[in-house]
Amino acid sequence: MxxxxxxxxxxxxxxxxxxxxxxxxxxxxxxxxxxxxxxxxxxxxxxxxxxxxxxxxxxxxxxxxxxxxxxxxxxxxxxxxxxxxxxxxxxxxxxxxxxxxxxxxxxxxxxxxxxxxxxxxxxxxxxxxxxxxxxxxDSEQLVRRVVIFGAGEFAASLLEEYQQHMRALGVRIIGCIPENSNHVVAADTLLTAPYDFYQFCRQNRVSEIVVAQQERRRNEGGWLPVPELMECKLRGIAVTSALDFCERELKKAKLDMVQPSWIVFSEGFKASKVRNFTKRFVDLALSLMLLLVMAPFILLTAIAVFLETGRPILYSQNRVGMLGKEFRIFKFRSMRQDAEKDGKARWASANDARVTRVGAFIRNTRLDELPQIYNVLKGEMSIVGPRPERPEFVSELKEKIPFYDTRHYVKPGLMGWAQLKYPYGASVDDARGKLEYDLYYSKNHSLVMDFLIMIQTVEVVLLGKGVR
Known part of the structure; x- marks a missing residue:
């Protein structure tokens, strides 16, 4: 392991x-x-x-x-x-x-x-x-050799993630064992189904079998060698579902693999009064400290916004918070006053012409987010959590993305796991990608993870990542 x-x-x-x-x-x-x-x-x-x-x-x-x-x-x-x-x-x-x-x-x-x-x-x-x-x-003697059981869409998705991310984590997928004759993966990744799974793993130095099977019932054409997988697990070879494998290696939940049973029966997604109380105490302490430290920057930002484009210095929007409750979020204004003069909500685009010069700077440095300390003090937001979205977008995203509403069972935050791991979201596809990380956070969040996110957010601020 x-x-x-x-x-x-x-x-x-x-x-x-x-x-x-x-x-x-x-x-x-x-x-x-x-x-x-x-x-x-x-x-x-x-x-x-x-x-x-x-x-x-x-x-x-x-x-x-x-x-x-x-x-x-x-x-x-x-x-x-x-x-x-x-x-x-x-x-x-x-x-x-x-x-x-x-x-x-x-x-x-x-x-x-x-x-x-x-x-x-x-x-x-x-x-x-x-x-x-x-x-x-990078030495082949130290990498973890993995075989995928399955050759359908799940296996293809895993292989794509493997090429982009997992090779760098010391994982080597040696191939896919097909469950039936319907193959989606490339032919050169297919392996012949072994007669003895355990001996196959020993001979090929396989340390883990990832089950990426989509059809598990025989009458649907699926074939799951349960006795062979049991023997492998009992003799020290890890057997993991594709979803759990992605969660562990990529720190996200692959949305195309998520089933309601995973949420219902998984170890995470547990509400805790003690954790909520502790998180609220930490939120109050950190937000007061942050307000004290950032007070000069708040004043300078307000002056800069006023000198460039006048009033209003702040702007507010409705956002969807915990359990779907709407609240008003506050930011320093970074766009022209007429950015949404027709009242229609729009995704921000790359090099958005509505953004002012001061606005571009405070967006890059995240200074525009500082007024949200008020939302944290008020209890509508947390320091760490999924970023709150506008109601107009939430209505659309709930219809198009499965399990989107699960992110609303955790209080939204100033900074989040998805903001660290995924670029700026400005489309339905981006929202889907961010939800995979929000699901991981909703399932596994703890104070330790929150502090890790706070520390790593320094890179986002310094390098201006994910800004439009």
Missing amino acids: SYIRFRKHYLHIPYLVLALLEFGVLFGTFSFLAVFLTFGAAGQGGPGNELGAAFLFAFILSCGTLAMGGYLAMVQESLSALFYRTLVAYCLVGGLGLTLVYVVLPQADPGSTNLLWAVLLASAMVILLRLVFLKLV
């Missing part, structure tokens, strides 16, 4: 190992420089102070890596992109974080010059470590 599940969120072991190794490299780099080069305050006060400063250094820079999506993104990027992302994570995000922390804990501050050398040396060491890691992950 190459993953663990913590608080209902799947974590891949290779990336956990990499994170621990990187933390050790960061800790060791700082400790080495502190001891042998006598880092200012960090080199004073005995070994305990040095170790504490080294731990703080490693922790903040590791959070910077997480915030910039440095673990999963690196296997899909070029060497130059890996180098750039690491420098941004350490020099910009991590460096800024350390500077702020040293204001509160000056005894841990090694001095600006020493800190610069520590960050640069740590960046070089971590880049070398990641290059070695990428070689190992």
